[in-house]
Amino acid sequence: MSLTLQSVGRRYGDTWILQNLDLEVGSGECLALLGPSGCGKSTALRLIAGLDTPDEGSIRINGEVMNGVPPDRRRVAMVFQSYALFPHLCIRENLNLGLRIRGVSPDDQRRRVASILEVMQLGSLAERRPSELSGGQRQRVALARALLRDPLVYLLDEPMSNLDAQLREELRPELKRLVLQGPQPVVYVTHDQQEAMALADRIAVLRNGRIEQIGTPRELYERPATLFVAQFIGRPQMNLLHRETGLIVGIRPEHLRLDREGLPCRLIGREWLGAGQQLLLECSAGTLRMLCDGTVEPGDDLRVSWNSSDEHRFLDGSGTRMA
Amino acid sequence: MNRRQLWISLLLLWSLAPMLWQLISSFTTTAALVDGGVPFLQRWTLIHYRQLLSSDPPFWRFLLNSTVLASASTVLTIALAIPAAYGLVRLPQRWLRVSRALIAGAALFPYVLLFLALLELARSLNLGNSLLALAIPYSALSLPLALLLLTAAFEGLPKDLDDAAKLEGMSLVQRLRWVLIPLIAPATASTAILVFLFAWNEYPIALTWLSRSEQLTLPVAMARIAGSSVYSVPYGAYAAATVLGALPLLLLVLLFQRQIVSGLTNGAVKG
Numbered sequence: 275m276s277l278t279l280q281s282v283g284r285r286y287g288d289t290w291i292l293q294n295l296d297l298e299v300g301s302g303e304c305l306a307l308l309g310p311s312g313c314g315k316s317t318a319l320r321l322i323a324g325l326d327t328p329d330e331g332s333i334r335i336n337g338e339v340m341n342g343v344p345p346d347r348r349r350v351a352m353v354f355q356s357y358a359l360f361p362h363l364c365i366r367e368n369l370n371l372g373l374r375i376r377g378v379s380p381d382d383q384r385r386r387v388a389s390i391l392e393v394m395q396l397g398s399l400a401e402r403r404p405s406e407l408s409g410g411q412r413q414r415v416a417l418a419r420a421l422l423r424d425p426l427v428y429l430l431d432e433p434m435s436n437l438d439a440q441l442r443e444e445l446r447p448e449l450k451r452l453v454l455q456g457p458q459p460v461v462y463v464t465h466d467q468q469e470a471m472a473l474a475d476r477i478a479v480l481r482n483g484r485i486e487q488i489g490t491p492r493e494l495y496e497r498p499a500t501l502f503v504a505q506f507i508g509r510p511q512m513n514l515l516h517r518e519t520g521l522i523v524g525i526r527p528e529h530l531r532l533d534r535e536g537l538p539c540r541l542i543g544r545e546w547l548g549a550g551q552q553l554l555l556e557c558s559a560g561t562l563r564m565l566c567d568g569t570v571e572p573g574d575d576l577r578v579s580w581n582s583s584d585e586h587r588f589l590d591g592s593g594t595r596m597a
Numbered sequence: 598m599n600r601r602q603l604w605i606s607l608l609l610l611w612s613l614a615p616m617l618w619q620l621i622s623s624f625t626t627t628a629a630l631v632d633g634g635v636p637f638l639q640r641w642t643l644i645h646y647r648q649l650l651s652s653d654p655p656f657w658r659f660l661l662n663s664t665v666l667a668s669a670s671t672v673l674t675i676a677l678a679i680p681a682a683y684g685l686v687r688l689p690q691r692w693l694r695v696s697r698a699l700i701a702g703a704a705l706f707p708y709v710l711l712f713l714a715l716l717e718l719a720r721s722l723n724l725g726n727s728l729l730a731l732a733i734p735y736s737a738l739s740l741p742l743a744l745l746l747l748t749a750a751f752e753g754l755p756k757d758l759d760d761a762a763k764l765e766g767m768s769l770v771q772r773l774r775w776v777l778i779p780l781i782a783p784a785t786a787s788t789a790i791l792v793f794l795f796a797w798n799e800y801p802i803a804l805t806w807l808s809r810s811e812q813l814t815l816p817v818a819m820a821r822i823a824g825s826s827v828y829s830v831p832y833g834a835y836a837a838a839t840v841l842g843a844l845p846l847l848l849l850v851l852l853f854q855r856q857i858v859s860g861l862t863n864g865a866v867k868g
Contacts, residue, residue, distance in 0.1 A: 323760075
């Protein structure tokens with residue numbers, strides 16, 4: 275199973291929301307579309323689902339061109355940010371409606387709904403309306419509905435952005451187990467780089483409707499192609515130093531270390547995180563974020579340095595990576 | 598009684614007193630209606646109702662005519678307005694705004710100005726003296742208001758719900774049947790009541806289209822009762838007709854009351 279987008283573009287009036295989007299998501303692969311709001315990532319998802327039509331380019335599912343195929347014929351499952359559960363139906367009917375519409379036999383309908391209710395631990399909530407469920411429970415119902423769709427492609431549109439941080443971390447393994455392990459390609463839209471890194475096999479970073487860089491989480495982290503990607507991936511953010519004209523040097527906070535021979539700094543802030551801590555330092559080249567062990571007690575005379583092999587060099591202006 | 602209750606009581610009195618007056622009049626003898634000196638126990642009678650129901654054609658015939666006509670108009674209007682409203686909402690914003698302005702114009706147009714033209718149409722199309730044919734102009738005249746109310750209802754639905762239904766494999770008709778129409782049921786119910794009321798109360802078109810007495814609708818029949826004599830006004834009979842004419846509407850509102858409860862879309866999206 276595969277999903278291919280070839281130079282897909284979408285514009286409203288004269289502004290291009292998406293341009294030259296080339297994506298290839300293979301069998302069982304999870305691709306995250308990552309970017310700030312308004313970068314076109316949700317538009318890309320709607321184009322794949324058929325809820326919106328591209329102005330140029332082609333979309334293929336399993337090699338078959340999907341342009342012009344209406345969304346109800348595409349066999350695509352989508353989990354919406356808002357969950358989009360039908361408010362007038364109870365959970366069981368919410369899950370069953372699609373099966374009945376698609377002509378599954380009544381026996382099969384009952385069996386499949388019962389088994390998915392059990393898998394998602396929703397059995398005791400089956401007769402409730404969506405309004406009577408918590409956010410996490412609604413999310414599980416939305417996932418269950420997507421699973422019952424038996425799709426060729428899964429599309430997830432910020433599925434966890436309405437949940438609190440703890441619930442998100444609890445749901446991640448569940449999501450991985452249920453959706454990401456199947457043979458279907460998965461496109462996962464998020465603005466949360468941590469979520470993208472945790473779930474996706476590859477990440478495409480979008481900016482202003484164009485792909486800034488596409489690669490595995492590791493590639494993006496270790497060799498960001500542009501300044502934008504460098505700052506978007508990895509928390510705390512990469513430090514940027516203007517040491518020479520025309521050149522920006524980036525260095526990740528975890529690559530800084532205390533060194534008597536290093537750059538002299540002044541401590542201006544400190545966040546203690548338990549196992550580690552984040553120090554905010556001021557030096558002649560600007561402010562630096564530094565991650566170090568939680569046990570370190572920063573003294574008065576702080577000096578830091580880093581290996582030049584950990585440096586990322588970008589051209590000032592265009593922001594592209596140098597070698 | 599605090600201030601609020603006082604205001605509510607005054608408002609209730611303001612709107613209910615005329616109806617109460619009619620109700621009392623309908624049970625009062627003709628003599629007592631014009632003479633306050635009749636002793637209390639001798640004022641009451643059922644004669645007005647008896648007369649109404651034994652006239653030819655009996656009064657229930659007009660009630661039936663109006664019910665059939667108003668129901669037909671309502672069904673026709675809603676059946677046309679729901680798909681039309683859905684289509685309007687899916688138009689590009691600019692077109693929607695223009696169409697809405699035009700529809701609002703049509704809704705505000707004083708329809709009485711049309712009745713002569715409509716009568717011409719009825720003549721040339723041979724629709725005169727046919728009760729159900731009246732449902733055609735009635736729906737046409739009710740459609741603008743129904744469209745305005747139902748487009749507002751469709752706009753109020755989260756677009757994600759329609760999209761989710763599409764991805765579940767539902768065609769347009771299936772989406773309307775299983776998702777969209779159930780969700781706008783409260784708006785549909787209130788729209789239906791307004792359309793029904795219009796058809797129930799409509800006078801000039803019914804007066805000109807219908808002349809055979811067994812075809813008459815309630816307003817026309819009532820006007821005939823009121824104007825049946827040059828020398829007296831039959832207050833009692835008229836009041837009884839008013840009471841009987843109001844009963845089906847009361848029943849209708851009681852039946853639909855539950856449907857009009859809103860808040861059905863709560864929890865569709867993050868709440």
